[in-house]
Amino acid sequence: MRQIRTDLAMESFQAAGQDAIPGVEVNHWETMGVQMTEVIIHQEDAGRQLGKPQGVYLTLECEGVRQRDMDSRLAMANLLGEELSRMVKWEGEGPVLVVGLGNRRITPDSLGPLAIDRTLVTRHMFREIPEYADKRMRSVCAIAPGVLGVTGIETVEMIRSLVSTLKPQAIICIDSLSARSSSRIGSAVQLTDTGIHPGSGVGNHRRALNRESLGVPVIAVGVPTVIYAATLARDAMELLNEDEQDHEEALDDIERQLLREDLGDMIVTPREIDSLVTDVAGIIAAAVNRALQPELSDEEIMAMMD
Amino acid sequence: MRQIRTDLAMESFQAAGQDAIPGVEVNHWETMGVQMTEVIIHQEDAGRQLGKPQGVYLTLECEGVRQRDMDSRLAMANLLGEELSRMVKWEGEGPVLVVGLGNRRITPDSLGPLAIDRTLVTRHMFREIPEYADKRMRSVCAIAPGVLGVTGIETVEMIRSLVSTLKPQAIICIDSLSARSSSRIGSAVQLTDTGIHPGSGVGNHRRALNRESLGVPVIAVGVPTVIYAATLARDAMELLNEDEQDHEEALDDIERQLLREDLGDMIVTPREIDSLVTDVAGIIAAAVNRALQPELSDEEIMAMMD
Amino acid sequence: MRQIRTDLAMESFQAAGQDAIPGVEVNHWETMGVQMTEVIIHQEDAGRQLGKPQGVYLTLECEGVRQRDMDSRLAMANLLGEELSRMVKWEGEGPVLVVGLGNRRITPDSLGPLAIDRTLVTRHMFREIPEYADKRMRSVCAIAPGVLGVTGIETVEMIRSLVSTLKPQAIICIDSLSARSSSRIGSAVQLTDTGIHPGSGVGNHRRALNRESLGVPVIAVGVPTVIYAATLARDAMELLNEDEQDHEEALDDIERQLLREDLGDMIVTPREIDSLVTDVAGIIAAAVNRALQPELSDEEIMAMMD
């Protein structure tokens, strides 16, 4: 089975071209104009086939988000907040640590840092001014660790250091993703309990951020902001030759050729990616704030942000 | 002859797939590590074939520019400055007006406005403090007019208004372009005496900016920052089927299909487009400043910018 | 009477230190938590005393705006929109032209350009796609002309050129202002039918933008973003010596001395000026959009912006 380059489990499943894969459960439903697709990979084997670790992947899709429709954005923030609060269990001690992955200076990779800018952090209030800290508030801290080429420090090293100091009970990672279908850029959100795995994301993290590497549950929230140019080209070619098996070899040759001539560095993205990333970062942050502060109103959250 | 979507005359010529086209002259040479390609379209007819107006198109290419090699950047700024000063004739009265086309808030379309930010303007010095205005200085003014969707005003309307007030002797337009080959993104500069024509640029100007529409010579300086995703897909498909004429129809079908599913809005661009556009805007501005202020040193120009 | 440096007519009146000035009418009231102060300068003479042209100046003040209180922001946008729509008469033909004064690259001076980015422009829709142009829509265009040091073109020259092309029936200018009291920075808005006069604004326009210079009504909307450091120092000194008339000469000496040592270039501004200017630009744009599109809902306006 041929694997295409996408960070969305639902696209990996679709690309496999089979109605059903043993060990993989797929559910669809729709709420408030948002299409929900849940892919549950029950077995490691099935995961290898799809190039994704075992776990739950929930994708929320709504075209209106990219068209900046107000109702669509509210619906997405609400539903994402609900699903996220279902995944975060406030059972242990310690804060929740929100991690914004990616590079602030590369627009399609800046989703994580931008979302962090709008995440309500409260941990310091408990420590510095405990008498004022609202009983209804939960402890949250946040960091945008930057990327390896800018810091010289692996993200996993940095987060592991912080985990040993902050002792969070859970981590939420926000990241830009790649997709296969242009219609999902800026209009889909994937939520997963598997964390971040190597080779995913626009910034290409080398090492996993998950319960194994960090010792606490890691939930990842991602939004596709790019298609890899080579994927697009490959797809275009497959489209042309879908019923001609003998072309497989020619396809491989051409893909290699395309990658050689710089296409490997090229991304496909909407012209309006700057405003799209800003918008979506706001939606993600709103969902995270609601999920992590269930007893505060939107107005209170807004007022507490500086 | 099939036309592909590129703003570079040299790529239109290459795409035509012929060694020679009547009425089109092509010259190649290399200086200081920069490849120069001059396409002169002598006849209107030949222009129609290439989808480009009659005139001179000079492309300077240097891969090192994109790799941020210091020597390559200096060589490019020097050569571009020389060629530009050859095109601008300081014969009439009045200032030279530099126009930065494009949208500051869309990264690959922000080249023009960014270059304007670093262009030395002097016209007000002659008017406001004539006694201090350096005799060696020439009168230059600059504007980034914004795009139709942001202003509600056609660029040509705005520039025509300014021309009637400022009475410039020449206009230099700086714009982001589209290309066909990914290797030219951020590493090639096209200089032409034909101005800007409809449908070109990343921002898609609807009406021409040229001597006909504005009444003064219009020189355009452009740098490719994107490939249209549909062009890339089309190219990939052509590559696959280069020797199969019967596929032509299938290709057209698929291209239409690709465009329908949102690809029309998608662009292909390097991941590092943010820093690339900033870098190249600096090179263009340096070349423009040298060409327009031949009697000032680089240090004097730098010191006069606020 | 000593004049202090402020762009707010209400502060000029207060600084005059008199309960009443012949030819000046002052009214106060409060609505929805917003303090309104109307200063009407009926006579040219009285205007000279206050250093402000004859006309109406309405100041809306609400501390909650700076504290990012949601209700305060909505109240301010609503009231400002109402007052603005009262000032703009849609009697003639032609669009309304919104002008964002100031320099995008100097944070406290960037209010105008930032507000323009969020102003709904529609003029091109009437021209390009008349059959789709909504009957309920009014024709609006917008420009951020940049500042003299960046363009080499006086703002009044540029706007006058555009007026002769666009033939607007009215102009709304948005600008950053200076104030005397730190409590008004980012929390007050001044609305006036006198346009912009020389020496006002953070960017210091040299020539008036008003009905005399442009031939159409000019309404100015301004928000104080800075206090001049020399004003602050002067004020501190006056505070100390308020009952000692003999110090007047010493004060003048010291003021001159302070200005000499670079204070003339220095501004006093809140630490959080970056987010404050962004917020306030949003409020101004919302008010402008409502005033200029009274028949469109907020949702329709949002959906029409790209």
Add this chain to the structure above:
Amino acid sequence: MRQIRTDLAMESFQAAGQDAIPGVEVNHWETMGVQMTEVIIHQEDAGRQLGKPQGVYLTLECEGVRQRDMDSRLAMANLLGEELSRMVKWEGEGPVLVVGLGNRRITPDSLGPLAIDRTLVTRHMFREIPEYADKRMRSVCAIAPGVLGVTGIETVEMIRSLVSTLKPQAIICIDSLSARSSSRIGSAVQLTDTGIHPGSGVGNHRRALNRESLGVPVIAVGVPTVIYAATLARDAMELLNEDEQDHEEALDDIERQLLREDLGDMIVTPREIDSLVTDVAGIIAAAVNRALQPELSDEEIMAMMD
């Protein structure tokens, strides 16, 4: 002795108004147009008087830096690089960790993060591609940890976590400072071996970053970007009353009054602070890169940065 609010030890010494303070050594010299002032606080007692910890403070001043004079900027980068390399001893194992303090979204506080963006990091090259890691290269990593209100994590907690993981042999902290004299804003750099102490910086770190708190040598590089408005007002008042001792009480009253009415949040800064901070961050980063990579040329450093 009255202490004024400044992060520059040389200004604290001047403000003390004495020619000599026991336990404090002051040296002046000039090189390449740069004024050097070294304040060595030999005794803790003397430090308390000046409100600064015991240690060496070197201030480099050059007005031309703020006027964007090319020679001045080069001279500053060269001298700062030399002095910095004198302070960093490469004796132990491990990388040097460069920390950019401050808030990227508050212009006068963004110096540290901006400098980090241009710091060459190499640590990952040794780890990931040891065979290619240049023998002449030294191991450097960098982080902009953000501020407490954005992360909920004290800077000292975050850096201490990283120290335990990275085991750096030294730390260089880059920060925005406050000064008393407007002439030093953007034109002076302070270098000290005492690290960062509570209450200093534009962002007001609550806890020290120094050898005591972090266990490794901490060198701080700071540039004044603001004067506190209350300091400016106080200074203006003192200037007026310098020979009138009986005003001391009145001064205190007025200072309190000024602080009450919001002046505590206000800063005094040059209008052009945006470009000034960008420029100075470039100078600091150039100096840091030279000090930390003495065997690489400027061209090699530039080429290695992405």
